[in-house]
Amino acid sequence: MITMKGICKSYKVAKRNAGFKEACKALFHREHELIHALKDVSFTIDDGEMVGYIGPNGAGKSSTIKILSGILAPDSGMCEVDGRIPWKCRKEHVREIGVVFGQRSQLWWDIPVIDSFELLKEIYSVSTPSYNQKLEELTELLQLSEILRTPTRQLSLGQRMRCEIAASLLHSPRLLFLDEPTIGLDAVSKLAVRDFIKRLNEEHKTTVLLTTHDMQDIEAIANRVILIGKGQVLLDGSLDDMKRAAMTSGDDMSEDSKNLDLIVADLYHNLNIL
Amino acid sequence: MRKYYFFFRMRFATGLQYRMAAITALTTQFFWGLMECLAYKALLDSNAIKAPMDYSALVSYIWLKEAFLALFNTWAADNDVFNMILDGGISYELCRPLSVYKMWFARTIGGRMSEALLRCIPVLLCACLLPAPYRISAPASIGCFFLFLFTMLIALGVTVSFCMLIYILCFFTVSPNGWRVFFMGAVDLLAGLVVPIPFIPQPYRSIIECLPFASMSNVPFRIYSGDLQGMEMITAIGLQVFWLFALIGLGSVICRLAQRRVVIQGG
Numbered sequence: 001m002i003t004m005k006g007i008c009k010s011y012k013v014a015k016r017n018a019g020f021k022e023a024c025k026a027l028f029h030r031e032h033e034l035i036h037a038l039k040d041v042s043f044t045i046d047d048g049e050m051v052g053y054i055g056p057n058g059a060g061k062s063s064t065i066k067i068l069s070g071i072l073a074p075d076s077g078m079c080e081v082d083g084r085i086p087w088k089c090r091k092e093h094v095r096e097i098g099v100v101f102g103q104r105s106q107l108w109w110d111i112p113v114i115d116s117f118e119l120l121k122e123i124y125s126v127s128t129p130s131y132n133q134k135l136e137e138l139t140e141l142l143q144l145s146e147i148l149r150t151p152t153r154q155l156s157l158g159q160r161m162r163c164e165i166a167a168s169l170l171h172s173p174r175l176l177f178l179d180e181p182t183i184g185l186d187a188v189s190k191l192a193v194r195d196f197i198k199r200l201n202e203e204h205k206t207t208v209l210l211t212t213h214d215m216q217d218i219e220a221i222a223n224r225v226i227l228i229g230k231g232q233v234l235l236d237g238s239l240d241d242m243k244r245a246a247m248t249s250g251d252d253m254s255e256d257s258k259n260l261d262l263i264v265a266d267l268y269h270n271l272n273i274l
Numbered sequence: 275m276r277k278y279y280f281f282f283r284m285r286f287a288t289g290l291q292y293r294m295a296a297i298t299a300l301t302t303q304f305f306w307g308l309m310e311c312l313a314y315k316a317l318l319d320s321n322a323i324k325a326p327m328d329y330s331a332l333v334s335y336i337w338l339k340e341a342f343l344a345l346f347n348t349w350a351a352d353n354d355v356f357n358m359i360l361d362g363g364i365s366y367e368l369c370r371p372l373s374v375y376k377m378w379f380a381r382t383i384g385g386r387m388s389e390a391l392l393r394c395i396p397v398l399l400c401a402c403l404l405p406a407p408y409r410i411s412a413p414a415s416i417g418c419f420f421l422f423l424f425t426m427l428i429a430l431g432v433t434v435s436f437c438m439l440i441y442i443l444c445f446f447t448v449s450p451n452g453w454r455v456f457f458m459g460a461v462d463l464l465a466g467l468v469v470p471i472p473f474i475p476q477p478y479r480s481i482i483e484c485l486p487f488a489s490m491s492n493v494p495f496r497i498y499s500g501d502l503q504g505m506e507m508i509t510a511i512g513l514q515v516f517w518l519f520a521l522i523g524l525g526s527v528i529c530r531l532a533q534r535r536v537v538i539q540g541g
Contacts, residue, residue, distance in 0.1 A: 070368070071368045101365055101366065111287070119280055123281075123372060
């Protein structure tokens with residue numbers, strides 16, 4: 001179970017105007033601005049839930065994931081994951097979770113994927129039988145058999161993402177954080193990833209927290225949506241709740257005639273969080 | 275410990291893949307070594323200075339330096355680690371139930387050893403086949419040879435723990451290039467990679483010999499030819515061990531501090 005209560009996080013950002021003169025000035029004096037990435041974020045997620053975490057770029061989604069996975073420490077607030085405070089006991093915590101950062105890679109670039117997997121087996125001290133069983137399962141579900149022996153640098157983005165997801169699950173974590181896992185994928189790979197995540201939740205009761213900009217991901221996977229904007233939780237409910245919230249803006253189009261992206265765009269406008 | 279060993283093994287195996295890089299580096303190192311041998315011959319033959327080292331010891335020093343350059347150059351630190359800090363790839367490193375310091379330490383040692391292994395054998399082979407006096411001589415004694423291997427391991431540890439400090443300093447600055455350029459010139463000189471430390475005049479030589487940089491390649495390469503022996507050698511090994519623990523201790527502490535204020539770059 002995940003509990004977040006009143007989490008705040010701010011970053012110091014260096015700012016200057018354009019131009020050479022300004023660059024020279026910045027050599028001696030720099031102006032910093034405090035950006036509040038998260039302002040009093042609170043929610044709870046129960047075991048086995050699949051939660052979509054959405055919001056415009058810069059809303060604080062990735063910061064939340066990083067705090068939950070123990071990489072960043074918040075400025076204030078309380079956060080517990082299965083009774084652990086992630087950033088206080090990072091090593092114990094990360095053993096129990098799996099994380100996929102869609103825009104980064106955890107696989108070694110120049111060597112076959114299977115070698116990266118074997119290293120992860122050692123890092124997480126997974127026993128050989130359970131590693132083999134898990135690898136077999138993941139290979140089948142994510143169709144990896146053809147690509148395991150290929151170096152990462154020669155995989156397509158879709159192939160790589162399937163390997164990334166498999167890599168995050170080799171130690172059978174009870175909790176999975178996915179930060180934009182479908183970014184840049186074609187339709188087939190997207191569907192494969194969505195199906196896989198659903199099956200993972202059904203078969204292993206894995207709790208999933210997913211951030212994405214693709215509303216179809218949310219529709220296919222999540223039974224609950226948390227909407228965040230400018231560092232604050234603005235909506236927490238089902239997808240229907242979200243559609244209803246978008247409707248209250250009073251425009252005359254019926255709910256069914258608009259696609260999800262339009263609904264979300266309306267919602268972002270109405271909430272004034274862009 | 276086992277986990278870090280696998281990290282080492284992984285990086286070692288990865289390093290063995292870069293054959294072309296090894297071949298090109300090899301030619302550079304061979305010609306550079308030959309040039310240095312010739313230059314010192316000219317210098318010493320001119321009787322311009324009193325030779326602080328035997329010419330044959332000097333030749334061995336030069337060839338060992340070229341053969342094992344990959345182990346001891348401080349400026350060629352692992353680029354993957356720098357990139358991780360720069361573009362935020364460190365997110366994944368922090369998601370592992372491991373100590374970041376030990377993980378990167380094992381990785382750097384693995385990378386350096388694989389590079390050195392690919393290069394040292396052909397360079398040493400060439401150095402054995404050259405005509406005298408440019409040929410590398412055998413170690414001064416069996417004892418010297420084992421001490422050479424032993425001190426080379428400590429020297430590698432000192433070099434890597436120093437590189438770890440550079441990695442960690444990059445948590446505090448935006449780009450690693452400043453630190454790297456800063457250390458490139460200075461450390462090469464202080465470690466005896468430009469000229470062997472015995473050639474440096476007093477009192478600077480005594481000061482330099484106390485610094486951690488003199489505990490890197492300087493010690494094993496001079497023990498090999500018997501140039502460093504007796505009490506002087508024991509002091510040098512003692513200093514090596516001291517610097518190894520001091521640098522690792524310092525690095526671990528700063529690493530812990532750095533992780534607390536880590537900023538993941540690039541969203």
